Amino acid sequence: MHEFSAEVLRAYDIRGVFGETLVEADAFALGRTFGTHLWRSGGCSVVVGRDGRLSSPALEAALVDGLVRTGIEVVRIGLAATPMLYFAEATIGTVQAGIQVTGSHNPRDHNGFKLVVGGAPFFGRDIARLGIMAAAGDWDMPAAPGKVEERDILPAYVSRLMQELEGVDAERLSSLRMAWDTGNGAAGPVIERLAALLPGEHHLLHTGVDGRFPNHHPDPTIEANLLDLRQRVRSNGLDLGVAFDGDADRLGVIDASGRILNxxxxxxxxxxxxxxxxxxxxxxxxxxxxxxxxxxxxxxxxxxxxxxxxxxxxxxxxxxxxxxxxxxxxxxxxxxxxxxxxxxxxxxxxxxxxxxxxxxxxxxxxxxxAPAVVNTPELRFPVAEERKFPVVEEVRARLAASNAQVNAIDGVRVDTPDGWWLLRASNTQAALTARAESATEEGLGRLVAVIDEQLRMSGVSRT
Structure with a gap:
């Protein structure tokens, strides 16, 4: 039997702090549990990849060990961006599922797993079910272990990316001047290979994979992480710059003036x-x-x-x-x-x-x-795990009593004459997130004031 830490089994994936809430035994148990689930569902083969974090090789090895113990055939693609894992799962005809070892955009001591089955995300109740199976020791033990195959998916992935540019005006493409910042994340080898094939002028920043992230953290949603890219674009008069998070499933872009294209x-x-x-x-x-x-x-x-x-x-x-x-x-x-x-x-x-x-x-x-609107960035602030969802429910109840125009598919999104505001509980952290948008700065200020008042009534503050 194996008990995962309560905070590891998240809504979208499995994630924790390596050496604290997430250890190699968790990876091994995940392999046995997911392998059992896959086998019982009629599958027999899974592709596995990992990002460049320092803990990823150990977690990947333990995961593969657990998978083969259940008789599952494993295709290992090694160091890879998460989209490469998804691409492999979609294009290798012998596999039915995929697991990527990755901490995504999180701090360098974090890590985790993203799962996909039959081209669809494996999340929510499916992940919770794995926790129940592991706690019960509900694992299959086949007569013979599965086998492991090593495969390099990078050439096929890059070749398919290049197909998107077939038929594009070659002269215009050759005039393109841009910069790429991979933040020492898993996208580095892909971008190096792409830049060698693409016409035009390409400036590469921080493409060496290094799980310590020595230059800046790989999360392009944070403006401070785009400073190197912005400087390169401006100093060289480039057309644009692009950046990626640690596993390259997120994109950030700045234009020639250094403005962020959200x-x-x-x-x-x-x-x-x-x-x-x-x-x-x-x-x-x-x-x-x-x-x-x-x-x-x-x-x-x-x-x-x-x-x-x-x-x-x-x-x-x-x-x-x-x-x-x-x-x-x-x-x-x-x-x-x-x-x-x-x-x-x-x-x-x-x-x-x-x-x-x-x-x-x-x-x-x-x-x-883009239409002229003013909005806040995503406002994220810590709230105790046991309070974050109740706070949103309290706000929802007060809004219902006031006949506000509310969309409640994920937290509360409220339409008003000034625009709209949102409050929701984070599914990945002990935090609430808020956002607001208006046609004017004055309207935006009023919306943010409403958010703060609702939080105050539930005993919470953004600051």
């Missing part, structure tokens, strides 16, 4: 491109997305849908509805028109390049073309 603006640009070729297509965005995203999709003739925050929720909803595009304000983008529907920051960067070259546009035009 995920809302990028999703609007991607929607224009995708819906021009897939008229009437469905686009899924998370509950934190700007109203301008949904308004633009409708104006372009598409179907816009709001989904709970979290990459697993977006992927699941896209798969259920046949959506052609999805996006999350944390920088996850999901293409299901010419791609596989999983979140892939590197592929999103290639789609951005292709769209700019096709339109003869500059990245700055994406910033300028």
């Amino acid at each position: 995920a809302d603006r990028l999703l609007i640009a991607f929607a224009r491109d995708v819906l021009s070729r897939k008229p009437g297509g469905r686009v899924v965005a998370d509950v934190k997305a700007s109203s301008s995203v949904f308004d633009t999709v409708h104006r372009l003739g598409g179907k816009a849908e709001m989904a709970p925050s979290g990459h697993s929720h977006i992927k699941a909803r896209m798969k259920a509805t046949g959506a052609v595009l999805g996006g999350e304000t944390s920088g996850h983008f999901f293409f299901a028109d010419d791609w596989f529907g999983f979140d892939d920051g590197i592929y999103a960067a290639i789609r951005l390049i292709a769209g700019l070259v096709r339109d003869g546009a500059r990245a700055s035009e994406i910033h300028d073309a």
Whole structure:
């Protein structure tokens, strides 16, 4: 029997602090449990990858050991960005599932696992069920262990990425000047290989994989982590710069002026491109997305849908509805028109390049073309694990009593004459998150004041 730490089995994945809440025994138990689940579901083969964190090799080895103990055949792809793991699961015909060892964008002493089965995210109740099975020691013991195959997926992945640029004007593509910052994360080897194949001028920053992240933390949603990229773009007069998180499923972009193109603006640009070729297509965005995203999709003739925050929720909803595009304000983008529907920051960067070259546009035009709104960044503040969901429920009850216009699919998103505001509980941390958007700075100030008042009534403060 094996008991996982209570805080490790998260809503979207399995995640903890290595050496404290997450150890090699957890990886081994996960292998045995997931392998048993897969075997009982009719599967017999799984692909496994790992990011560049210092703890990832040990966790990956223990995971593989647990899998083969259940008779599962394992395809090991070694050091890989998470999208490479998803790509391998989608394209290697012999496998039915995949597990990536990764701490994603979290601090360097964190690590975890992302799981996929049959091209769909494995999360929520499925992860909780693994915990129940492990606690009961509910594992199969086959007569013979499974086998392990080593495979290099990088060439096939990069080749498929390059196909997206076939037919794009070669002269325009050759004039592109840009920078890539992988933050010493797992995207480094991919970007080095891509840059060697791409026409144009390419500046590479921090592509050496180093789990200590010596230059800056790999999370492009934090402005401070984009300083090196911004400086390179400005000092060399480049057209744009792109950055990735530690496992490369998130994308960050700055334009030639050094302005950050937030995920809302990028999703609007991607929607224009995708819906021009897939008229009437469905686009899924998370509950934190700007109203301008949904308004633009409708104006372009598409179907816009709001989904709970979290990459697993977006992927699941896209798969259920046949959506052609999805996006999350944390920088996850999901293409299901010419791609596989999983979140892939590197592929999103290639789609951005292709769209700019096709339109003869500059990245700055994406910033300028977005509707003029003012909004807060995601406001994240610590709240005790046992209080975060009750606080949201208390706010929801007060709003219901006041007849406010509330969307409650994930926390509370409230529409008002000033715009909208959101309060939700984080599924990955002991924290609440808030966001607000208005047409004016004055309206935004009033919305934030409402959030603070609601928090005060529940005994919580953002500061």
